[in-house]
Amino acid sequence: MKKRVALVAALASACLLVAAIAHAELVERGNLFVRFDGGIAPRALPRQAKVPISVEVNGTVRVLSGERPPALRSIAIAINRGGTLDTRGLATCQRSQLEPATSQQALGACRSALVGEGRYVGALALPEQSQFPLQGRILAFNAIVAGQRAILAHVYGAHPVPNSRTIVFHIRKSHGTFGTIFTAALPARLNRSGYLKEISLKLRRTFFYRGRERSYLSAACAAPAGFSRAAFPFSRVSMAFADGRKLASTLIRTCRVASRGSRR
Numbered sequence: 001m002k003k004r005v006a007l008v009a010a011l012a013s014a015c016l017l018v019a020a021i022a023h024a025e026l027v028e029r030g031n032l033f034v035r036f037d038g039g040i041a042p043r044a045l046p047r048q049a050k051v052p053i054s055v056e057v058n059g060t061v062r063v064l065s066g067e068r069p070p071a072l073r074s075i076a077i078a079i080n081r082g083g084t085l086d087t088r089g090l091a092t093c094q095r096s097q098l099e100p101a102t103s104q105q106a107l108g109a110c111r112s113a114l115v116g117e118g119r120y121v122g123a124l125a126l127p128e129q130s131q132f133p134l135q136g137r138i139l140a141f142n143a144i145v146a147g148q149r150a151i152l153a154h155v156y157g158a159h160p161v162p163n164s165r166t167i168v169f170h171i172r173k174s175h176g177t178f179g180t181i182f183t184a185a186l187p188a189r190l191n192r193s194g195y196l197k198e199i200s201l202k203l204r205r206t207f208f209y210r211g212r213e214r215s216y217l218s219a220a221c222a223a224p225a226g227f228s229r230a231a232f233p234f235s236r237v238s239m240a241f242a243d244g245r246k247l248a249s250t251l252i253r254t255c256r257v258a259s260r261g262s263r264r
Helices: 002-022 103-113
Strands: 026-029 032-041 054-063 072-080 114-125 131-145 148-157 163-173 178-185 194-203 206-209 212-215 217-219 229-241 246-257
Touching: 026 246, 032 229, 032 246, 054 072, 054 229, 072 194, 103 114, 103 131, 103 148, 114 148, 131 163, 131 194, 178 229
Parallel strands: none
Antiparallel strands: 026 032, 032 054, 054 194, 072 178, 072 229, 114 131, 114 194, 131 148, 148 163, 163 178, 206 212, 229 246
């Protein structure tokens, strides 16, 4: 009886720990705060067979004093090894097709390689002038860069003046908890007078190759036998800033085993 009570208590403690970790997504270094969020959809997945999913990651940057945050210099998004990335037969986009281009022009050139979309909010701070808000659209295109898989993130905004840039997310495989890692550098020449406030990116794409449907990202819900739900480290997101500070967080999420014919 005592062993049973101890086991129940241990399980309860574990659940509380997971719940606590799942909400520990606000990270700070001094007066700099970044809130990381995101997840997968659908959350109801087969136990073994992998099916198409979407992956979304968001980041919000704030300075406690309300002053201008340091410029973002790099971002890394690591996805749990349970997710599979498949680009076989998927069209690719060339950087030369995106520079310079509006969002519509980028889609006209590379729509067949589109794998995701997002938004950004920032500001432009010019010397001795007021700050100007910046916001716009992010289009993510499948690409090959230096012989390796990559994403070309086309960033476009029309206000206060039209501005277009392309950021390369290099993709590499890794061993351990996180099997796929996307990394991008934002050198000073891309962001001399601006700074980031919010960014979001959602990756999802299904396509046909050799007579069968494939998905850019797919996963199953690897819940242990006898359990209908599982908690797992979905993603680890990190941002490095011009002043040397680096903030990162691991997002814990849950999935549930879908009943046959049901996914949502």
